[in-house]
Structures are given as structure tokens and as C-alpha cells.
Amino acid sequence: MVKITDDYLNNKKEFTDAGIKVPTYDIKKKNGATKWVHFGGGNLFRAFHAAIADRLLESGDLDAGIVVAETHDKDVVTDAYKKFNDRILRVITHEDGNFEKELFASVSDALYFDQSNPDGWKKLFKIFENPALQLATFSITEKGYNLWDSQGNLLPAIEDDIKNGPEAPKNNMASLTSLMFARFKAGKYPMALLSTDNFSQNGEKLEKSVLTIAKGWEKNGLVPSEFVDYLQDDKKVSFPLSMIDRITPNPSETVSDKLKADGFEDYQIFHTPGHTNIAAFTNTEEVHYLVVEDDFPNGRPALDKAGVILTNRDTVNDADEMKVTTCLNPLHTALAVNGSLLGFNSIAKEVSDPDMLNLIKQIGYVEGLPVVTDPKVINPKKFIDQLVNKRLPNPYSPDMPQRIAADTSQKLSVRYGVTIQHYIDDPKRDPKDLHFIPLVLATWCRYLMAIDDQGKPFEPSRDPMLSELQPKVADIKLGEKTDVHAHLKDILSNKKIFGYDLYEIGLGDVVEGYFASQISGVGAVRKTLEDTLSKYAKQI
Numbered sequence: 001m002v003k004i005t006d007d008y009l010n011n012k013k014e015f016t017d018a019g020i021k022v023p024t025y026d027i028k029k030k031n032g033a034t035k036w037v038h039f040g041g042g043n044l045f046r047a048f049h050a051a052i053a054d055r056l057l058e059s060g061d062l063d064a065g066i067v068v069a070e071t072h073d074k075d076v077v078t079d080a081y082k083k084f085n086d087r088i089l090r091v092i093t094h095e096d097g098n099f100e101k102e103l104f105a106s107v108s109d110a111l112y113f114d115q116s117n118p119d120g121w122k123k124l125f126k127i128f129e130n131p132a133l134q135l136a137t138f139s140i141t142e143k144g145y146n147l148w149d150s151q152g153n154l155l156p157a158i159e160d161d162i163k164n165g166p167e168a169p170k171n172n173m174a175s176l177t178s179l180m181f182a183r184f185k186a187g188k189y190p191m192a193l194l195s196t197d198n199f200s201q202n203g204e205k206l207e208k209s210v211l212t213i214a215k216g217w218e219k220n221g222l223v224p225s226e227f228v229d230y231l232q233d234d235k236k237v238s239f240p241l242s243m244i245d246r247i248t249p250n251p252s253e254t255v256s257d258k259l260k261a262d263g264f265e266d267y268q269i270f271h272t273p274g275h276t277n278i279a280a281f282t283n284t285e286e287v288h289y290l291v292v293e294d295d296f297p298n299g300r301p302a303l304d305k306a307g308v309i310l311t312n313r314d315t316v317n318d319a320d321e322m323k324v325t326t327c328l329n330p331l332h333t334a335l336a337v338n339g340s341l342l343g344f345n346s347i348a349k350e351v352s353d354p355d356m357l358n359l360i361k362q363i364g365y366v367e368g369l370p371v372v373t374d375p376k377v378i379n380p381k382k383f384i385d386q387l388v389n390k391r392l393p394n395p396y397s398p399d400m401p402q403r404i405a406a407d408t409s410q411k412l413s414v415r416y417g418v419t420i421q422h423y424i425d426d427p428k429r430d431p432k433d434l435h436f437i438p439l440v441l442a443t444w445c446r447y448l449m450a451i452d453d454q455g456k457p458f459e460p461s462r463d464p465m466l467s468e469l470q471p472k473v474a475d476i477k478l479g480e481k482t483d484v485h486a487h488l489k490d491i492l493s494n495k496k497i498f499g500y501d502l503y504e505i506g507l508g509d510v511v512e513g514y515f516a517s518q519i520s521g522v523g524a525v526r527k528t529l530e531d532t533l534s535k536y537a538k539q540i
């Protein structure tokens, strides 16, 4: 059996016998100053960013590895990095059943960045004080950027951080701002802060969070106004937009079993107390896109040589809108909530169900595609074709509706709100022309009941708003007479969730109607879907 920590340079055969491709570089000899820090060393980073760095280390375009900083889950550092000498085994699960295995040694260090870990804390400050640093990338989930509660007030922990200043931050955005303050003090060195999380204008959101903290500190006399100027000076600090796409499921038992059978010893999967699912390996798909605004004030690695599309801000924004708000993620969320209610635990199986496939095609081709701006760098129609014909049906992709359903309350305004806005803005359209998007919004409300379509309880995926929202629908019983409006009005009018008060744009009643039908008895979620498809579905 080969271990991930074995010497891949001198004992390459051990790895190739297990079907694993290995690097030709020794990361210890790539000892230039750190150019690239990544926050959030979860599965997407391990499958995608680490691969980009690997290619550039191989080609000689990068002379130092990435330093991974975890601000949220310290067990990720111990269980997925340190235990394995920071190496990663990436498995691409091709649709013909080939599992392509490759070892990456492109992470030079991983650390828990929190005041409770003084070593990691000091190390990262040193890196940020070094002029060589060019970029920090982020994949920390949507909620990792958030500073506000559902009423738009700053969270108490953020208020504390703003009161306490750059010396003792606790929240990750405040800690990042503190790192930037250290960089400012060291010499006002430039760099890019690049969000690669899944939401529209991700760079703007990162900028807003950092600036909110910095301005709070300035107001309290804890930092000079020049620090805020530095963060707002395009030539010093940039917050590029990005669109990232690679379906990267949590590490799966099927892949783990296959690795074990192939002679790879580190096949175990860890479920950390902080709820990250991680392993020495990561499983992902072959298709991938990363489109990045080319705005790096301190230069950048040759990302283009590793397949990254570098372009202008508008093009990235269009590509991101195309993927996140129209052609992929809305379809994903539709599969997530329906799949959880209808008893699916595999996306590939779910899309083999003709109703489910038809539902996502209606959302993608019929409701979304006509209002999407063509980003030109990727053709939107071909993108949906590839998604529904190749990516989602891949029987070897271990993706699950339950993974995608996590944090749905944080995603709805992005995944559906932008399309709804196009229907509001266009005088020839009306949000009431939409049928399948409101059906999904109703299905999410039905999902909050945590009772599946067979009337059995299920455990919803983690979501920061569950405790606030579930009590609103908790007393509804399938098949019993219910005042739907009384139950849903607070949810459907919450602008933080949908981006709108759905009643104000004429969709509140439509969603209520679908929901009333979905709670009319056992099997009513499926029946409502079938009825809606037979009434409104267009031929594709």
C-alpha cells in the first residue's frame, strides 16, 4: 500500500503502481517568498486552486507553494494537511468510470489563523508584511463574508471586533483586515484579494466587508485614515471579481473504497466537529472554468498558463451571472430541495428522473437563458447543454442533493433573484411569467418543514437561518387545513432571503399557491411538480 507521505520523487513506482501521477518538483526546494495565500482549504481549493499551483510549479512559473490559512475549522489543518505533509490526492471521476489520480505537493504550509494559535497567527502576519505576496484567494462559503444579521444590523461579534481594533480581531474578515493593516504599516505594499466563492460580484462583497471593518476602526481612532485610503486605492489593493466552476462533491465512500482497492493507504474520510467533510483525497469532475478579472496590483502568477481565463471586469461579471444566477446554480438548488424531499441521495440518479430533468431544463433554458447576457468567453446555451447532458448525469460523480442544500437561505437571492430582476426590468416581461422558479421557492419552504414527500422526517442540511425559519412552518400537518399566508408571510416578504418582498413583485401569492398544493397530502410535492410541468412546460 502506498501512503500519501511516501517519497514520490525517489519511489515514484510505488505511486504509479497505484495509478497515481506524481509531481516532478520537490516543494521544499521551491523556496521563493510566498506569493499566494489561500483562505479556506476545503475541497474546492484542494481540487482546483491547488491544481493550478501544481501546474505552475511544474512549469517553473511559480517558485513557492501556496500557504493555506484556515480561519474556521482548525481540524481541517490537522486532519487534511499536517497529517499528510500538506499533500493532496485529487481524483477526477470521469463519466466513463475512469478515476484519474494525481498527487499535488503545491501547498507549502497550512495553518490555523486564529489568535488561539500564536504560531499560525505570527506566520501569516510575516507573510503579509512581505512585499513579495501577490494574492490571497478565498473559498470560505457565502457566510464567511457576512458581517450582518437578517435585519441588516452588524453582528455583535463584529461590533466587538470594531470596538477592539486590529490587535485582537476574532471574526475572519476582521482578522484579514488586520493582516492588511500590517501590510500597510510594513510599506503600503500592493496585492489582490480574490474571492472565488459562488456568488455575484464576489469581489465587491469581500471589499465591502473589509472596508466596513477598516472604516469602523478609523472612526474609533484605531487606524489612520490613510489605511482606508490604501484599501480603496486601485493601484494598491484590488478585489477582482471571479467566476469559478467545478462540481466538487464531498469526499465519497465509493471513491474511498476504490482508492483502498487500488492500494492507497490514506483512503479514510474525516467528518470534523466543525462539519467539514475532508480526506487526504478530494473527488471532482473533469469540466472546470475559472474566469478572473485581470487586476493584480502586485503582479500575479501566470494563471493563464494553467487554464484560467483572465479578462475584464464586465466579462467576469457576465460569466458569473451566467453560471451562478442562470445556467448552473439555480438548477442545482432546484435539485437540492426537491431531491431532499423526494428521497434522492445522488444527483446523477435524480437527473435520470424525467420530471426532475424537465424541471431543471425549464428553469435553465426557458426561464433563465432568454434574459442572460452572453459573456462571450463561454456560450451560455452550450454551457447548459454540457451541464444537463454530461456533468449532472455522470454516474461516477458522487454529488448529493444534501450537499448542495446546505445554506440555501444564503443563496436564493443570488440564484433566482437576478433572473427575477430581469423580468421586472424588461417591459416585455413580468415576474408572473415565471412558473418553475416560484415552484422551487415554494419547494424550499416545504423543505423547511423537514418532512419528506412520504410524510417521514428528514434532517435538513446545515443552514444558519434554520432555527429562525423552521418554527414558522413547524406546526403544519400534511393534508390538514392550513392558513398558508399566515405561515409563510414573514418568510416570503424577507428581502434578505430573496432579494425582494415576493408579495411586492406579485410572486408571493404564486409561491403560496404551490406550497398549499405541496402540503395537501403525502406525495403532493411530486404531484405538484407533475401538474406544473404538464400545465406550463415548454418543449425543448
Ligand SMILES: NC(=O)c1ccc[n+]([C@@H]2O[C@H](COP(=O)([O-])OP(=O)(O)OC[C@H]3O[C@@H](n4cnc5c(N)ncnc54)[C@H](O)[C@@H]3O)[C@@H](O)[C@H]2O)c1
Pocket: 039, 040, 041, 042, 043, 044, 045, 070, 071, 072, 073, 076, 139, 140, 141, 142, 143, 144, 145, 172, 196, 197, 198, 199, 244, 245, 246, 247, 248, 249, 276, 277
Ligand atoms: N464544491 C463545489 O462544487 C464548489 C464549486 C464552485 C465554488 N464553490 C465555492 O467554494 C465554497 C467552498 O466549497 P468547498 O467544496 O471547498 O466546501 P468545503 O465544505 O469542503 O470547505 C469549506 C471551507 O470553508 C471554510 N468555512 C466554512 N464556513 C466558514 C466561515 N463561516 N468562515 C470562514 N470559513 C468558513 C471551511 O473551514 C472550509 O475550509 C462554496 O461555498 C462555494 O462558494 C464550491
Ligand SMILES: O=P(O)(O)OC[C@@H](O)[C@@H](O)[C@H](O)[C@H](O)CO
Pocket: 142, 198, 244, 245, 246, 247, 248, 329, 332, 333, 403, 404, 405, 406, 407
Ligand atoms: O458550494 P455552494 O454551497 O455555494 O453551492 C453548492 C453547489 O451548487 C456548488 O458547490 C456547485 O457544485 C458549484 O457551484 C459548481 O461549480
